[in-house]
Amino acid sequence: MPRIAVLATLSTALSTALSAAVALGPAVPADASEAPRTSLRLTLTYPGHDASGTRSVTLRCDPAGGSHPRAAPACAELRRAGGRLVHDPDGRVCTAQYSPVVAQARGSWRGTPVSFRSQFGNDCVMHSRTGTVFGF
Template structure:
């Protein structure tokens, strides 16, 4: 029996190491409306979803599904041509990797067409 203890301990250590969670995601998302001098920011955490983003679970799912890309092809929604610029920014860590994103869009509708739920706050 004394030889059994080291084997059990080694197995427990291997099990704990393989069960470690994926690297954390924590992002500061900011929307700036230059023409209105307004700015809003939220925190998005994933794994598990959290922070003060109003749709954290969905935003995390979309971000994971895109492989960490903040922008995608337009989703097909109809947007007006009204010029009301918005700057979307993200900074922080995605799955442990440092990331930064900044893009200016013609209006909120165009931005949401390209970024989904991520900047819907």
């Protein structure tokens, strides 16, 4: 076979292989660092108390971390709830004692901006509606 024909055949084969590789994309899964992250600043404020009545933590998910004391369960609850911070009461019995607490979240859930604020009658009611996310 003439040398030019061999080079042309090799060139065509290489071009076809490269085109297929580009079209199919990488064979390995995308790096987890490319996925939208969850990073939230969670704050609890107790109206009527001084500044010491405010607590704040950070919650990061995928992987779970931050200063939240129960980051892994909180991230799991958020995943199950599709990022919703408040759900129906969990069935626990709470007293009617009025000791308000304001729960706030700022940041992002899997790349979507989050700006949440809700006031509850007391800690028990808040935990009944927010689970471990505001459990700090």
